[in-house]
Each structure stands twice: as C-alpha cells, then as structure tokens.
Amino acid sequence: xxxxxxxxxxxxxxxxxxGAAQKLKKITGIRRIGHTxxxxxxxxGVLVIAIGKTTKLIEFVMKTDKExxxxxxxGRETDTFDRMGKVTKESKDASIVNAKDIKTALKKxxxxxxxxxxxxxxxxxxxxxxxKLAREGKNFELKPRPVKIYEVKLIEFRPPFxxxxxxxxxxxxxxxxxxxxxxxLKCGAYLENLQRLTVGDFNIKDSVKLDDITxxxxxxxxxxxxxxxxxxxxxxxxxxxxxxxxLGQRMKTEEDFSKEKNIxxxxxEKNLIAVGSFDANKKEIKPEKVLI
Numbered sequence: 001x002x003x004x005x006x007x008x009x010x011x012x013x014x015x016x017x018x019g020a021a022q023k024l025k026k027i028t029g030i031r032r033i034g035h036t037x038x039x040x041x042x043x044x045g046v047l048v049i050a051i052g053k054t055t056k057l058i059e060f061v062m063k064t065d066k067e068x069x070x071x072x073x074x075g076r077e078t079d080t081f082d083r084m085g086k087v088t089k090e091s092k093d094a095s096i097v098n099a100k101d102i103k104t105a106l107k108k109x110x111x112x113x114x115x116x117x118x119x120x121x122x123x124x125x126x127x128x129x130x131x132k133l134a135r136e137g138k139n140f141e142l143k144p145r146p147v148k149i150y151e152v153k154l155i156e157f158r159p160p161f162x163x164x165x166x167x168x169x170x171x172x173x174x175x176x177x178x179x180x181x182x183x184x185l186k187c188g189a190y191l192e193n194l195q196r197l198t199v200g201d202f203n204i205k206d207s208v209k210l211d212d213i214t215x216x217x218x219x220x221x222x223x224x225x226x227x228x229x230x231x232x233x234x235x236x237x238x239x240x241x242x243x244x245x246x247l248g249q250r251m252k253t254e255e256d257f258s259k260e261k262n263i264x265x266x267x268x269e270k271n272l273i274a275v276g277s278f279d280a281n282k283k284e285i286k287p288e289k290v291l292i
Contacts, residue, residue: 003030004052004291005222006061010207011039011047011196023210024049028218036061037170037199038122042084045069045196046204054225056289057275060262061228064200065150067167071193072178074160074185079134080120081175082191094187099157105184106152106164109177114144118175147172161192201230225291226272229264233257235285236266237273245274246292250284257285 011020017035025033034055036048045068050058075094078085117123119134119142133140148169156163162181166174175191182189197204208221241251245265257263257278263285265274275289 002032002052003028003219003222004054005224006036006054006202006227007049007051007213007218007221008202008207008223009047009049009213010204010209011044012210013042013044015210016041017047020047020210021049024051024213024218027213027215029215034058039196040082040084040175040194042082043194043196045194046199046202046207047196048199048202051222053291056291057225057228060275061200061202063170065167065169065198066172066196067165067198068174069155069195069197070164070166070174070178070191072162072164072181072189073192074162074182074187074189076190077179077182077188078190081118081173081179083193085120085190089188091187094160094185097159097185097187099154101185102157102162102181103154105181106154108184109180110149110152112146112148115147115173115176115180116144117142117173118179121173145171149177162189165197201227224272226264226266226270229272229275232262232264232275233260234264234266236268236270238268242267242273242292245276245287245290248287248290250279250282250286253278253283253285256280262288 017038021033021035030051032052032055034050036050036058039047048061074097075091076087077089079088120131123130125133125140150167153165155165174194178189178191213221244251258280263276263278264272265276267273273292274287276285276287278285
C-alpha cells in the first residue's frame with residue numbers, strides 16, 4: 001500500500017513551495033505529492049506536504065488559521081511589498097516613529113479587516129496569475145478581501161526594524177500587512193523576513209527539515225491523515241458502513257451535524273477513511289473526500 005499522510009516540513013529560504021514538493025517527489029519516489037498553501041521563496045517555516053491519497057484533503061489544511069513571525073522594515077516601500085522587490089518610495093519619517101505609534105497602528109489592523117492583496121501574488125486574473133501580469137507591466141485591479149487578524153504582538157522594535165507575531169485566518173498576506181502598517185505610520189514599510197510558525201495543528205516545533213528527509217526514513221516523518229481532522233465533528237463506522245463509504249454511498253444518521261461544515265469518518269481502527277458533509281433535510285452523511 002502506497003504511503004499517505006502529511007509531512008510537516010520546515011521550508012528553507014530560497015526555494016518555492018512547489019520546488020520543495022518536487023524535491024520530496026524525487027526523494028520519496030512518490031508522484032502524488034502536493035503542498036497545502038504557498039509560502040514565499042524567501043520565507044521559512046511550516047509548509048504542510050500532502051502525500052498519496054491525502055492530497056484529497058489539501059483544501060482543509062489550506063483553510064486553517066496560521067501564525068507568523070514577521071520582520072518589517074520601516075522607511076521604504078517596494079513593488080512586491082517585500083525585500084525581493086524594487087524600492088518604489090523612501091521616507092525619512094521612519095526616524096520619528098516610536099513603539100507607541102507602532103502599537104497604535106497594529107490595533108487598526110486587528111480583527112475583521114479588508115486587505116488588498118499584493119499585485120505580485122498567485123491570485124488569478126481571468127486565469128492568469130497576478131504576478132505574471134505585474135512582471136509584464138500590465139495594468140489590472142485587485143479587490144480587497146476579507147481576512148481576520150486574531151492577534152498581533154510587537155516582539156521587538158529596533159528602528160527601523162519591527163518584529164511582530166501575527167495570528168490570522170487563511171488568505172492573509174503578511175506582505176500586505178507590512179505595507180499597510182507602513183502606510184498607517186506614513187513612512188512606508190516592507191516585509192524583510194517571514195517565518196510561518198503554525199498551520200492549523202501543524203507546529204514548527206514538530207517540523208522536519210528538508211535535508212533530514214531521505215529515501216530510507218521519509219515514511220517515519222509522515223503524520224496520519226487524521227491530523228487534519230482534530231477539530232472536525234466525527235463518527236465511527238462499522239465494517240458495513242466503511243464498505244458503503246468506499247462506494248461513495250450516503251449514510252443515514254440520527255445525530256445532528258447541521259452546525260458542522262465537515263464530518264470526519266473513522267473506521268474501527270481509528271483511521272480516517274473519509275471527510276463528509278451533512279444533509280440536514282435527509283439526515284444523511286455524504287462522503288466528499290474518500291481516502292480508501
């Protein structure tokens with residue numbers, strides 16, 4: 001049986017998320033591998049890799065909350081909102097910014113906010129990634145998107161460097177966050193360094209370095225598919241029900257899952273065999289992502 005599950009990878013700087021997944025394909029010899037959410041090439045930290053049938057669960061990992069450690073530089077703006085871009089604006093006003101000013105600005109971007117994504121991003125405009133259009137110098141418009149910043153902590157301030165810890169919803173661009181902070185402080189800012197600390201229940205403390213994964217030991221690094229289902233409602237199935245799920249058949253249930261978006265379906269060995277949805281009208285569970 002082919003290996004499946006997740007690898008909690010600590011992505012190094014200087015490689016794309018796609019590149020990291022490709023390296024794992026070469027190491028493991030497994031073709032069905034995918035990452036669960038882009039981390040910029042210069043950024044480091046948690047990049048969850050799905051292996052085998054678990055690639056069906058990528059969307060559930062992508063939708064989870066994230067935590068980051070971000071280094072922001074005041075006094076400059078770049079076209080990519082990070083250190084990889086061209087400087088578009090410089091300001092001497094950064095020299096008068098103090099810690100109190102920064103904390104005030106951070107509060108403005110806490111809670112439910114509308115965030116403008118960077119033009120150099122993977123968001124698609126009529127099927128074309130925005131960053132490709134930006135590189136070609138084409139004009140296009142992006143719309144602000146609703147995101148949630150649960151908490152922002154000022155960790156360190158050494159002018160012009162600001163270090164913050166950010167807990168946020170999926171879809172949040174930390175590059176945009178840095179740019180917005182710079183505008184709020186009226187001095188400009190860009191993202192210098194970024195480390196992703198958590199993706200849902202995947203934590204950097206438990207992550208694995210790419211250089212430590214080999215053809216011989218990679219299976220030891222794989223976490224079970226059930227890792228993604230910790231916060232889901234769940235139901236245990238008997239052997240007959242497992243067979244029905246395998247065929248994609250719906251199941252009647254007396255339990256009320258109407259408030260749940262996703263339901264984790266386990267066999268008697270506690271293996272996650274599928275993620276389903278609940279039909280409240282028919283009181284049925286419909287298998288959506290079947291892993292067997």
